[in-house]
Amino acid sequence: MEIFVLAFFALGYLVLGGADIGVGMALPYLGRGAGERREVIAAIAPFFLGNEVWLVAMAGVLAGLFPELEGELLSGNVAVVVPLLLSWVVRDMGLWLRGRVPGVRWRGFWDGAIVAGSWGLALSLGVLLSDVLLGLRGPVALLPALLVAVVLGAHGLAFAALRLRGELRRRAAVLSGGSGEARTYALTAAALVVVGVLGGLRLPLTAGPTASLLTPVILVVTPLLVAAQAWVWWTFRHRVTGPSYL
Template identity: 70%
Template sequence: MEIFVLAFFAIGYLILAGADIGIGMLLPYLGRTSDQRREVIAAIAPFFLGNEVWLVATGGILAGLFPTLEGELLSGNYGVIVALLASWVLRDMGLWLRGRVLAGGWQALWDGVIVAGSWGLALSLGTLLSDILLGVSGPVGMLPALIMAVLFAAHGLAFASLRLRGELRARATVLSAQTGEGVTYALTSGVIAALAIVAGLRLPLTDSHTGVAAFLAPVVLVLIPFLVAAQAWVWWTFRHRVTGPSYL
């Protein structure tokens, strides 16, 4: 049961946050002016903080139920984990400060920080998955990481095509013209989920602590319906296309 809980949160994070990571990666392409970029950011504004809850939950479950695996991932990929966390902080800093520190060309700087942080997140996650799936790391591991980053970018375009309108939507639908926006998003979500499942099957997930699991697993199972309900409420509330800038 603990394995399914870990998989639920890990896959949920990759699919949900993969969309806002992809949009951040392609921010200069989707938004050619400062106002357009702010409207593009508005497409992910209601979602990105909630999406990060799934990553925090994944880390907590990994530390609580699979400490040996956590130690192996950290010790074998210390630099990647540091890059992932740094990219996470930078991307969020750029999102929060972009609409608040504007004078003296700072807005362009924050746009660059958002793009760099998003690429850092995508490449870090891709490097982890390539190490788990293929057992490759270092410069060789960058090729699978780049493929994963391209997948995140495609996923972000699919999500942007569902959220944006007009000229911005036209740019985002470059991959969805033939299949439709919803189909493209479902396809990219399916590929991300499949890669995560294959990676999970290669991990030693049999060392969960029985005592911790007896306490933590029921708590998590009780909280999952509330988390899913909250996520569904946010998606339903903000189901309409973006019509202008948001609070970011």
């Protein structure tokens, strides 16, 4: 059961968080001018906070249920985890700060931070997965990582196609061709789930003794967490019609 809890949050992050990482990666392609970029960011704005907590929750589940693995996985991959965290921080701050000052240069700078952070995050997730999945380390791990990044990028485009309108939507749907936007999203999401599951199968997942206490608690609160997220999805289910607060 503990393994399913971990998988739930890890896969939830890959699918939900993966979409907003992908949109960040594709930002220069999707948004050609400052106004367009702002609208593209509005596609992920209400979701990115709620998405990234899936990874935080996964870290919490690791700390509580698999503390030994947590230490091994993180400290054993310090060369990947440090860039991952830095990319995450840079990307987040780009999203938070870009709209706070009106200047074109200010926005351009932080849009750059969003793009760089999104690519950094995607590639470091990819490198981490290639270590776990294939046991590859060093520069050679960048090849499978690039593949993971491409899948994340495609997933982001699929998500953007579902959220944006007009020219932006057409640009985002470059991979879907015509009307298959939802199908493309389902496909890229499935690809990420497969990668995540294969990675998880390679991890030594033996739950610690606290599981007997913690697992029931997690099982009780999880429906509540999903309901809260569902409220957000429902509230922002319509296509983006203009810029957001970011």
